[in-house]
Amino acid sequence: MAEMNLIQAVNDALRVEMRRDPRVVxxxxxxxxxxxxxxxTVGLREEFGADRCxxxxxxxxxxxxxxxxxxxxxxxxxAEIQFGDYIYPAYDQIVNELAKIRxxxxxxxxxxxxxxxxxxxxxxxxxxxxxxxxxxxxxxPGLTVVCPSNPIDAKGLLASAIRGEDPVIFMEPKRYYHKSxxxxxxxxxxxxxxxxxxxRSGSQVTILTWSAMVHTALEAAQKGEAEGLDLEVVDLRTxxxxxxxxILASVKKTGRVVIVHEAPRTSGFGAELAATIAEKAxxxxxxxxxxxxxxxxxxxxxxxxxxxxxxxxxxxAVGRVLSF
Amino acid sequence: xxxxxxxVIDDEGRVxxxxxxxxxxxxxxxxxxxxxxxxxxxxxRMLRLRMQGRMGFYLTSLGEEATHIGAAHALRDxxxxxxxxxxxxxxxxxxxxxxxxxxxxxGNSEDPVKGRQMPVHHSVKRLNFVxxxxxxxxxxxxxxxxxxxxxxxxxxxxxxxxxxxGASSTPIFHVSANFAALYKVPAILLCRNNGWAISVPSSxxxxxxxxxxxxxxxxxxxxxxxxxxxxxxxxxxxxxxARGRRGEGxxxxxxxxxxxxxxxxxxxxxxxxxxxxPKEWERRDPIDRFLKYGQARGVFDAEFVAHTRQEINxxxxxxxxxxxxxxxxxxxxxxxxxxxxxxxxxxxEQAAGLEAExxxxxxxxxxxx
Ligand SMILES: Cc1ncc(C[n+]2csc(CCOP(=O)(O)OP(=O)(O)O)c2C)c(N)n1
Ligand SMILES: [Mg+2]
Numbered sequence: 225m226a227e228m229n230l231i232q233a234v235n236d237a238l239r240v241e242m243r244r245d246p247r248v249v250x251x252x253x254x255x256x257x258x259x260x261x262x263x264x265t266v267g268l269r270e271e272f273g274a275d276r277c278x279x280x281x282x283x284x285x286x287x288x289x290x291x292x293x294x295x296x297x298x299x300x301x302x303a304e305i306q307f308g309d310y311i312y313p314a315y316d317q318i319v320n321e322l323a324k325i326r327x328x329x330x331x332x333x334x335x336x337x338x339x340x341x342x343x344x345x346x347x348x349x350x351x352x353x354x355x356x357x358x359x360x361x362x363x364x365p366g367l368t369v370v371c372p373s374n375p376i377d378a379k380g381l382l383a384s385a386i387r388g389e390d391p392v393i394f395m396e397p398k399r400y401y402h403k404s405x406x407x408x409x410x411x412x413x414x415x416x417x418x419x420x421x422x423x424r425s426g427s428q429v430t431i432l433t434w435s436a437m438v439h440t441a442l443e444a445a446q447k448g449e450a451e452g453l454d455l456e457v458v459d460l461r462t463x464x465x466x467x468x469x470x471i472l473a474s475v476k477k478t479g480r481v482v483i484v485h486e487a488p489r490t491s492g493f494g495a496e497l498a499a500t501i502a503e504k505a506x507x508x509x510x511x512x513x514x515x516x517x518x519x520x521x522x523x524x525x526x527x528x529x530x531x532x533x534x535x536x537x538x539x540x541a542v543g544r545v546l547s548f
Numbered sequence: 549x550x551x552x553x554x555x556v557i558d559d560e561g562r563v564x565x566x567x568x569x570x571x572x573x574x575x576x577x578x579x580x581x582x583x584x585x586x587x588x589x590x591x592x593r594m595l596r597l598r599m600q601g602r603m604g605f606y607l608t609s610l611g612e613e614a615t616h617i618g619a620a621h622a623l624r625d626x627x628x629x630x631x632x633x634x635x636x637x638x639x640x641x642x643x644x645x646x647x648x649x650x651x652x653x654x655g656n657s658e659d660p661v662k663g664r665q666m667p668v669h670h671s672v673k674r675l676n677f678v679x680x681x682x683x684x685x686x687x688x689x690x691x692x693x694x695x696x697x698x699x700x701x702x703x704x705x706x707x708x709x710x711x712x713x714g715a716s717s718t719p720i721f722h723v724s725a726n727f728a729a730l731y732k733v734p735a736i737l738l739c740r741n742n743g744w745a746i747s748v749p750s751s752x753x754x755x756x757x758x759x760x761x762x763x764x765x766x767x768x769x770x771x772x773x774x775x776x777x778x779x780x781x782x783x784x785x786x787x788x789x790a791r792g793r794r795g796e797g798x799x800x801x802x803x804x805x806x807x808x809x810x811x812x813x814x815x816x817x818x819x820x821x822x823x824x825x826p827k828e829w830e831r832r833d834p835i836d837r838f839l840k841y842g843q844a845r846g847v848f849d850a851e852f853v854a855h856t857r858q859e860i861n862x863x864x865x866x867x868x869x870x871x872x873x874x875x876x877x878x879x880x881x882x883x884x885x886x887x888x889x890x891x892x893x894x895x896x897e898q899a900a901g902l903e904a905e906x907x908x909x910x911x912x913x914x915x916x917x
Binding site for chain 1: 604605655656659663664665666669681682683684685714715717718719720745746747748752753754814815819820876877878880882883884887894895898902905906908909912913914915
């Protein structure tokens, strides 16, 4: 075990996987000489050379498109998109090419590309350095979508993503890059994709969440405890495929659900979870399923803490499902 | 393929090409000098504010002042400017007030963009200086579309897009160049080649020795110019604008300059670049060169220079006091405005929810650390 923040944990996963498998290459803007604008790829060029840690021109569609071609030829590319907000120029390559190549070739070809990108607000980044676009990828058959909240999960899930046979969108909560620290297993370490984790067990209300909001939900649960509340927090970790069994087990236990995500409400991934719970566990519910989310506006600069869901907003929703 | 770098003055401000030297009045020369110096001093002061934590982010154009201020001078006020994020001098040249500029940096109650964008993402419609978008290259096709519309409506306006050499790698740059040339629109695509895109040197963007030569493939003139020579900038942008107004289509200009500062206040160039390189470019400082030129012409005497500096410092000081004493946040409700022309039902509900929440729990305070 070694204490690491999220940046160090992702760096460690990349390093360990690059040592293990010479097919793994990292590419993106500023990832080589500089080690990435968040310093996630620091030292990789020194250890593995400029051919395996590649500074690309400024073109996200080129990064993803070339990664697809590399993967088809047998490499294991890990592409970095500098901010989740800049993934859209590559959206066509991701949606129409990366996600569909296995299916459209009748299973002949596969492109196991991992796309890493930092997401979320709380860093005074305004609307082009703060978005949470995960739902846009959950809607695309063929993509696996992973959203870790902490260093241990980030390391273990990234290693699994790199070893897997399918493309993975791997979204890192930049607000917790430095703040989230943990003892992370050293060396080779994987966590299976598709498993949620109960990060706080409780009996009264289930809070379903992922990424940065896990920390906010835990803060709410702690604050709630002081008021005599007993809240369960489930970190989904993987959105597609999400861990339906774990979610339903928690819902059946508490009978009350609050879903928390930072992304805007309309067509957010919370809607998918609410629909699934309604389909499969409606008779276990004691109250309507509530969502606490970002607003349906672009992410603001000055008013970002008005925008971001916080413990108060979560506890208000908890109060409503409890008093229903 | 070799293109000549268009210059008018040398590094010492001596005229190399009198035939290209724009005929400028003493007042125009003073205004150009003043705007460059304003940007230089403003950048220093604002960066310091950022370091003191009084503001969230800043980004300078240190060493690149001549490129965009010269271009702005060469245009008419009715011409549209689509800036990237390093050309604030173009707006200041057109009269953007310093107080408003600073309110945008603070994102406060008098920020014209209502605290929605990061600092340096200005929008000044009245000066035809279009809202800055962070995604690199995204605005280049908009300049093409605007120029196209001007052509269709026969207004004689041109549209100019500023962008970095990094932006020339984006697909949308190439699409824009193709559209512009195909429809012969009066657009000027002005690539500021400042040597770096964050940590990637310009040699990491393209295999061609110049960016200007890409114009040939699209079917338009490509011009290489010394971006630290404000007179050369005025010369080439005037020619490009005139070509556009004559119906002869777009021009791609590569202005050679150098980013002497960090990419932004969040960047640390010591991690990727030899500090001798920016030092070397100090010798080619665009303001010093122009000062020498103006002195030789007898327009910039010592008193003018000292007085200008003093006046700029006073104006910045006053603007800062003004901006820092405005209420720090835009109104809560503004969060929900301008998403659509009218606020729809679901956003009205979300606004009411937030107002009730704040009434219940009090003002939001950013978490510490
Ligand atoms: C589409 C997109 N990708 C990445 C970024 C992050 N980014 C911001 S500025 C920049 C470099 C831009 O370099 P250049 O175009 O040369 O302009 P300069 O900063 O040198 O003025 C990058 C990679 C972005 N803003 N937009
Ligand atoms: Mg540049």
